[in-house]
Amino acid sequence: MRAHDHERCRSLPLFKNTRPETYRDLTAGAHVQRFPASTLLLLEGDAVDFLYILLDGQVELHGTWNDRETVLAVLQPMSMFILAAVVLDADALMSARTLERSEILMIPGDAIRRAMVEDIQFGAAIARDLAGGFQSMARTVKNQKLRSGVERLANYLIVLNASEGGGDRDLVLPHEKRVLASLLGMTPENLSRAFAALRKYGVGVNGAVVTIANLNALRALAKPDPLIDAHAPRSGDVATKANAEVRETPNSRPELARRSLSQA
Amino acid sequence: MRAHDHERCRSLPLFKNTRPETYRDLTAGAHVQRFPASTLLLLEGDAVDFLYILLDGQVELHGTWNDRETVLAVLQPMSMFILAAVVLDADALMSARTLERSEILMIPGDAIRRAMVEDIQFGAAIARDLAGGFQSMARTVKNQKLRSGVERLANYLIVLNASEGGGDRDLVLPHEKRVLASLLGMTPENLSRAFAALRKYGVGVNGAVVTIANLNALRALAKPDPLIDAHAPRSGDVATKANAEVRETPNSRPELARRSLSQA
DNA sequence: CGCGCATTTGAGGACTGTCAACTTCCGTGG
DNA sequence: CCACGGAAGTTGACAGTCCTCAAATGCGCG
Missing domain, CATH: 1.10.10.10 (Winged helix-like DNA-binding domain superfamily/Winged helix DNA-binding domain)
Structure with a gap:
């Protein structure tokens, strides 16, 4: 993980007010990985071991049912995904796939869950992020059902x-x-x-x-x-x-x- | 607020592990209110001053656009609603209306936001609740788009x-x-x-x-x-x-x- | 008993999905 | 350099889904 990446990560709302030692803890077990385009990063139903942070490239989240598929979101650099599943230690509800060559930071889920109950500012940041995610999904439902x-x-x-x-x-x-x-x-x-x-x-x-x-x-x-x-x-x-x-x-x-x- | 209500509230995941003084703080400024059927509790776009906990009755959450309306959820007793807006101190994205005579506990939003950064177990419980809410909305979107x-x-x-x-x-x-x-x-x-x-x-x-x-x-x-x-x-x-x-x-x-x- | 409201049924039309053919674009290989 | 092949996008025909309007039915409550 390069200094430049650290800089950008620390500017994310999620890490803005976390204590330095929390941040060190989180990034210690983390690693950056590159993926080619059209690579499946995560399959819905799988256990989620990492929190993903998209540093570069483009990632699509989608869901499937009965041979049908729908795109739930397209992410661009410096956004994180599947935070909800990480917090709950639950299976992923969406699959993730790169749309182009991408660079992704992966933070172990248990480190996230541990930090969440050790650093109160980090926990609050997670709560705010999830709240934003919830509202975003609520907008999506309204958009879909009403228009x-x-x-x-x-x-x-x-x-x-x-x-x-x-x-x-x-x-x-x-x-x-x-x-x-x-x-x-x-x-x-x-x-x-x-x-x-x-x-x-x-x-x-x-x-x-x-x-x-x-x-x-x-x-x-x-x-x-x-x-x-x-x-x-x-x-x-x-x-x-x-x-x-x-x-x-x-x-x-x-x-x-x-x-x-x-x-x- | 009756002893019986306290008992039920403490059994909610949200309050399960909160410190006693946090819980006392939260419920000190809270009050229970009864509403008749078909009462609008909250209009989308309004600032949200309280976290609502449905103790008894039935409440519908809905959204509107361009003279169309859609029900986003129907809640049964002992569920809380508009937590996301409370956490973000943002406007409500959904309206809430009683479907039948209901009894509702209202906890001031600033008390929630304060407790969130003072009691780490409470903050984590909020994060988990929001994560569950996010996943629930994600399911809704998939259900709607794929079926x-x-x-x-x-x-x-x-x-x-x-x-x-x-x-x-x-x-x-x-x-x-x-x-x-x-x-x-x-x-x-x-x-x-x-x-x-x-x-x-x-x-x-x-x-x-x-x-x-x-x-x-x-x-x-x-x-x-x-x-x-x-x-x-x-x-x-x-x-x-x-x-x-x-x-x-x-x-x-x-x-x-x-x-x-x-x-x- | 009768009114009001929820629900049902019918007819018609709007919206959306499927299938197939076609065009365009782009990368590959000759 | 150009021909070929594959993928994305477009267009048309058609069918299935869904909505709107209207009318009829059923049910509860004053």
Whole structure:
């Protein structure tokens, strides 16, 4: 684990106020590991031995049932996952898979559980993180049950636009469309049609680039709601900015931006 | 607050290991209040001043958007709600309404937040509770995104049957059908049709009484999955892990309760 | 007894998923 | 450098699911 990684970890809300010795304890048994793209990190139903912290790359959380699969979240650098299962020492409810080459810090679960009852600030940070996770999932349920596919897409685009500064610039979708479709709870075919349906609201699509010509029209359709849609990026969110640089390839189409939204 | 209530509260996982002085602190500023049926306790978007503990009655949590409403959970006695918002000192994402006459213990939110950083066992209990809540919401999302309405109803009936002892006795639906419909993510009309569709799987309905004539047929349709469906989270349940007590009845097929291992 | 409300049933339409064909893009190998 | 093959995305046809509106039925309570 490099000094740079330590620096970024300590800036995570989870470790912000932990005692130095707690932090040393936690990272002592931890290790950083690299995974290629499309690697299954964790299978739902498995016992969870580590808390995962994504340092670099992109990871998808998904669930399956009866040969169907759905994406529950797409994570980008400096976010942690399966904290709930670690705290409960329970089986994972979601699988985790890398979408691209990723670098991941793995902290032993028992160290987390031990620190939780030894360092009260760390325990409180865990509680706050889980509370945030709970609310995020609650938003997801409301989004899913109360809105249609087109409405979910429209709101997704509005949040994405806001997270890029809210200007009129073009948006670059942060993941493949089929991943986005699953995240939004629809099939890739339906996502295509949803984009087509948004044309009359001023939304244009060209590969991964989306242009919003008439934000007001889109908002009128989407009816964004702070009780469902992710808030504007909190000031505590580090790292997102640092990675905003878009890798320009010599050839034509812009690559997918390395960014993701918590909303699902 | 009566002695009986104290007794029941102390048996909640949240207070099980809290120090006596922490508990005294928390309940000092708390008060028990009675509400008639159909009373709005809390409106989504409101600041949350109290942690609510349902001592008696029935409470529904729901969310709204664009004149649509959906039930997110229905709570039975001795469960607490909006803990996440209390911990974060944030606005409520769901509204709460009594479904019947209810008795509710209200503990000031700042007392909770204070105790959380003073009593480490209490803080850990909160973290575990939130982790359980997170996993419960994750199950809900999977249930909603991966299953059809009929499948959700079938699984609901199986869980309900298990929670009543798993025998062949008749089930009594714990809430009105329109509430159940919303909880399951459908309209009342569709719930009616879903029940009708389950007739050929041996499910009979008479008012609030449901009879399951052929549990095996129903399970074959429902394909219950421990990673989606609750495993009877009864109060007094300390360990969250490995609680999958399988009840052997002459007609049961335990292997169906296990997750199918087919992989992608 | 009759009203109000929950539930059911029917008809129609909107939304979403499936299947298949097609296009485009991109990496591989000749 | 270019042809080939695979994957992602799009489009069309069709079916299944779900919602909406409307009307009928049933039930409880004043």
